Amino acid sequence: MKQKITIKTIAKELGVSTSTVSKALKDSHEISSDTKEKIQAYANLYNYKPNHLALQLRNQKTKVIGVILPKIVHHFFSTVIMGIEEGANEKGYNIMVCFSNESYKKEVETLKVLSNGSVDGIIVSIANETLKNKDFKHFTDLVAEEIPLVLFDRVVDEILCDKVVVDDVGAGYKATKYLLDNGAKKIALITTPNHVNVGALRRQGYEKALIENYIKTDPNLIVEIDENQDIKDQIEKVFDKDIDGVFAVNEIYAANSMKIAKERGLNVPNDLSVIGFTDGLISEYSSPTITTMAQHGFTMGKQAVELLIEKIEKETEAYKPKKIVISSDLKLRESTKPSS
Numbered sequence: 001m002k003q004k005i006t007i008k009t010i011a012k013e014l015g016v017s018t019s020t021v022s023k024a025l026k027d028s029h030e031i032s033s034d035t036k037e038k039i040q041a042y043a044n045l046y047n048y049k050p051n052h053l054a055l056q057l058r059n060q061k062t063k064v065i066g067v068i069l070p071k072i073v074h075h076f077f078s079t080v081i082m083g084i085e086e087g088a089n090e091k092g093y094n095i096m097v098c099f100s101n102e103s104y105k106k107e108v109e110t111l112k113v114l115s116n117g118s119v120d121g122i123i124v125s126i127a128n129e130t131l132k133n134k135d136f137k138h139f140t141d142l143v144a145e146e147i148p149l150v151l152f153d154r155v156v157d158e159i160l161c162d163k164v165v166v167d168d169v170g171a172g173y174k175a176t177k178y179l180l181d182n183g184a185k186k187i188a189l190i191t192t193p194n195h196v197n198v199g200a201l202r203r204q205g206y207e208k209a210l211i212e213n214y215i216k217t218d219p220n221l222i223v224e225i226d227e228n229q230d231i232k233d234q235i236e237k238v239f240d241k242d243i244d245g246v247f248a249v250n251e252i253y254a255a256n257s258m259k260i261a262k263e264r265g266l267n268v269p270n271d272l273s274v275i276g277f278t279d280g281l282i283s284e285y286s287s288p289t290i291t292t293m294a295q296h297g298f299t300m301g302k303q304a305v306e307l308l309i310e311k312i313e314k315e316t317e318a319y320k321p322k323k324i325v326i327s328s329d330l331k332l333r334e335s336t337k338p339s340s
């Protein structure tokens with residue numbers, strides 16, 4: 001009795017990509033005749049049977065879109081859900097929202113459940129742990145099976161699918177430049193670990209603004225937050241460096257920075273200017289209110305679902321992944337000095 005094989009098995013045995021195997025089995029003109037014949041012969045020898053659940057996903061539409069988010073506590077992700085839902089409903093789709101809770105294992109399991117035919121396509125922002133592990137096989141396998149996938153916010157180049165991102169470098173630059181232009185000299189960056197791409201890109205923008213102002217990046221002024229530990233305690237240390245500005249890559253970090261400033265008797269914004277990221281309720285109702293980079297999560301969600309539905313409904317043989325970049329705008333409030 002011959003062993004049961006999959007596209008991945010064939011790819012490994014013949015030393016080709018899963019995408020090449022998938023296309024060869026569909027007799028695609030993109031694959032050379034020799035490679036196609038070799039793959040098809042191997043598949044016939046081992047009595048290869050296609051993944052019927054994946055075929056069901058492509059051929060029998062459910063009119064449901066799966067969404068996997070890292071967490072719900074951030075205002076940004078809740079606005080993205082609103083955008084996805086509105087865009088989906090306009091096209092006659094419903095959404096099913098799941099959370100990875102920043103766990104690689106849960107993300108893999110959830111992706112497996114959603115891709116078994118219960119949804120027509122999937123929108124994902126990658127979990128922190130997955131980015132840290134740099135293991136994206138569950139996504140590349142999904143792409144090889146030609147299940148429609150769109151990544152947003154947290155994306156990686158290794159996964160060949162449509163993506164929607166914020167101009168994080170530009171946002172980090174705008175925030176830092178505003179602080180510099182209004183008198184700040186020692187600006188702390190409160191950010192994510194470097195494996196989280198959005199934080200790394202915002203750091204690039206921060207460093208670019210410093211370089212343009214002939215200020216050397218001081219690693220002692222950069223705090224990479226481990227969210228498994230107390231956030232406030234980690235930020236506290238940088239306040240011993242006589243900082244006069246803070247750029248935080250999300251509003252939770254910004255709010256914690258403001259709390260520490262108050263406890264130390266610092267006046268915001270006269271002694272310390274603070275800029276956060278994502279224009280949520282925390283920024284709007286803090287005292288003083290927090291200047292922030294507005295991330296336009298609603299727009300991002302609508303763009304992501306439009307790309308996904310286009311992929312679901314208009315599949316073509318020659319497919320080139322798209323990348324949409326959305327700009328962030330500085331929303332001025334009380335935590336920064338007025339523009340001079």
